[in-house]
Amino acid sequence: MVKIALQIKVTMENVAELRPSGPDFRWYMKLVCSNCREESDKWNYMSLSETVSAPKGHGISHYVSKCKLCSRENSITILEDLVKPFVARDQDGFQSIAVFDCRGLEPCDFSPRLGWTVKTIDNGTEFSDVDLTEGEWGEYCQKIDKSIWIYEIEHRFARIK
Numbered sequence: 001m002v003k004i005a006l007q008i009k010v011t012m013e014n015v016a017e018l019r020p021s022g023p024d025f026r027w028y029m030k031l032v033c034s035n036c037r038e039e040s041d042k043w044n045y046m047s048l049s050e051t052v053s054a055p056k057g058h059g060i061s062h063y064v065s066k067c068k069l070c071s072r073e074n075s076i077t078i079l080e081d082l083v084k085p086f087v088a089r090d091q092d093g094f095q096s097i098a099v100f101d102c103r104g105l106e107p108c109d110f111s112p113r114l115g116w117t118v119k120t121i122d123n124g125t126e127f128s129d130v131d132l133t134e135g136e137w138g139e140y141c142q143k144i145d146k147s148i149w150i151y152e153i154e155h156r157f158a159r160i161k
Contacts, residue, residue, distance in 0.1 A: 019085035023048035030109035074104030
């Protein structure tokens with residue numbers, strides 16, 4: 001069992017918080033087999049709302065697949081208690097927004113796509129189903145009378161204990 005954190009760094013203007021929108025949020029990632037190092041050529045997704053029986057009696061998982069190259073059955077479970085928002089007060093560095101229990105697979109790339117919730121500063125508007133597919137997003141908040149922006153999205157994966 002390997003726990004891997006998805007960490008992001010984002011530049012935000014007039015935004016207090018960026019977070020995945022609940023259990024239906026889809027985490028799109030490319031994955032690599034820990035056994036043979038075969039990397040997926042297409043995007044795979046998992047969400048808290050979709051579960052399958054884990055191989056070898058490990059309870060439930062949010063993603064299960066069989067490696068095309070070595071035929072090993074692998075799984076990933078999203079650790080629900082460790083899904084966190086990205087907050088503006090710490091936006092100068094990377095923040096962990098999700099942790100995955102990886103059994104035989106490791107994420108190697110992340111695509112933010114859609115389904116994010118953006119909370120603006122000063123109790124302004126909360127925008128839902130925000131699409132970050134293009135790597136940036138902007139809107140105007142009438143409550144605070146300012147434009148809001150999210151851009152320069154970076155990510156990395158880190159092994160944690």
